[in-house]
Amino acid sequence: MGDDGPAGAAPVGDDGPAEALDVFAARRQKLDSLRAAGIEPFPHAFDGVEPIASVRAAHADLAQGEETESAHRVAGRIAARRGQGKMAFLDLVDRSGRIQLQARADVLGPERMERLISLDLGDLIGVDGVAFSSRRGELTLRVDGFTLLAKSLRPPPEKHHGLQDVETRFRHRELDLIASEEARALFITRARVISEARRFLDAEGFIEVETPVLQPLYGGAAARPFTTHHNALDRTLYLRIATELYLKRLIVGGLERVYEIGKDFRNEGLSHKHNPEFTMLEWYEAYADYEDVAARAERLVAHVAEQIGYAGEIDLTPPWRRETLAGAILDRTGVDILAHRERDALAAEMSARGMVVPPGDTWPQLVDELLSKHVEPTLIEPIFLLDYPVELSPFAKRHRSQPGLVERFEAYIGGMEVANAFSELNDPDEQRRRFEEAQRHAAAGDEEAQPYDEAFIQALEQGMPPTGGIGIGIDRLVMIMTGHRSIREVVLFPAMRD
């Protein structure tokens, strides 16, 4: 709703008496006038543009009212206009910042002055001008020449209050970016989070790889997939829910340290921390276990935080706290999951402590309930929860000393899970048994059970070195780095209803 302005219905070439023009038709009419005057409203390029921030940097020491002879060429969008007649000021915005332009009739002559003044807010222009400091001390470019680079046919958001409507901000992110310096800064920060994570891993001997997004069989996480169809092959394909299994096949292949940053797709509900497509970083390292992975993960996050100038309240400095999962649950709920390894016993223990017990839940689901309802919200400072029940972890290796547990951790920050890692299970027979167990769950109606992946089993049979692996939710990491509580704020185009 609300996205179909009447632009397409605007009169073209109607030079009749000035009737009430709506804001769209007025811009159309200006476009026609420009063309009639021989001005190309959509030229092809504009060379030699300097970022506004570098113009500012070049004149950081300019005294109030001081003139210079320093010429600059900038380009951007007209964001504001003050004054009319023989002199006016315009604000020009590019990705790096905002700068004031001064337009003078005595410099430009009456015709060009009129043309510059009659441009619309939102039009893109290129400008040649000389820097000076205004009477009020504002760095300004006195416009000697300008070129329309693209006519804007729709009005920009309100210049003072900006774009407030959340729905429009998400559906038309370009408007949010035009209106909000903060939005631009946020997504630049997001890009830097990703590039710094890359830089960190590259420097530590990892190679970046790309594995299939369209997969004949999905796996590597507990989630329902999106299903699609390949016409030429006439077969069902799934959008990946994780990169895990393919990446481990690369470890089998001898690549030793690999990572992938890309989209995963999970066919589940939306929430402030769930978007159906999201960006995941996974890495795998031969000859490492989950403790090595934890150490590297906390260093990576600290590196990213430092590089982007993180200044949030949560202290991300390593080492992070480490607790066992069972200990964290016991500590916060009084329930000892390891002392109640049967479904009914655990359910009874939870009931006895006044907790709601979903009747259909299995033992692992009850553990997950305890974790997500009673423990996760308390985990604000970074923490690793270690050693999960094997029932919850089909790809993790058995704990070297704790029966019934696997060597796995999840990292939590700000009350959110941000990472999931294990000492990878590399015993193919054990992995096969886990798949077979999952098949029984699937037969019992678990829609998220792991499908049996014979190609993966065969890869493990080839021999996979002891390996540590991890998945880090990049969107959630960006939420933490930038202090946002909704994933939609940090995803450029979040999922919306039609």
Next chain:
RNA sequence: GCCGCCGUAGCUCAGUUGGCAGAGCAGCGGACUUUUAAUCCGAAGGUCGAGGGUUCGAUCCCCUCCGGCGGCACCA
């Protein structure tokens, strides 16, 4: 899927205990050579999310639907 709140001009927001719907910004016409949310004068701009119902009369009350937000459920 369930519950609650919300949807008024291009944008930001008022408002109507049910009686021709208002402002600011933007836009249009005009004045102005140092402005910073420029100022001043003038004239415009609306299917009040959509559909149905109640009523002499509905933007307002009721129902359904669409969309958004929050919570629950689902969901590593």
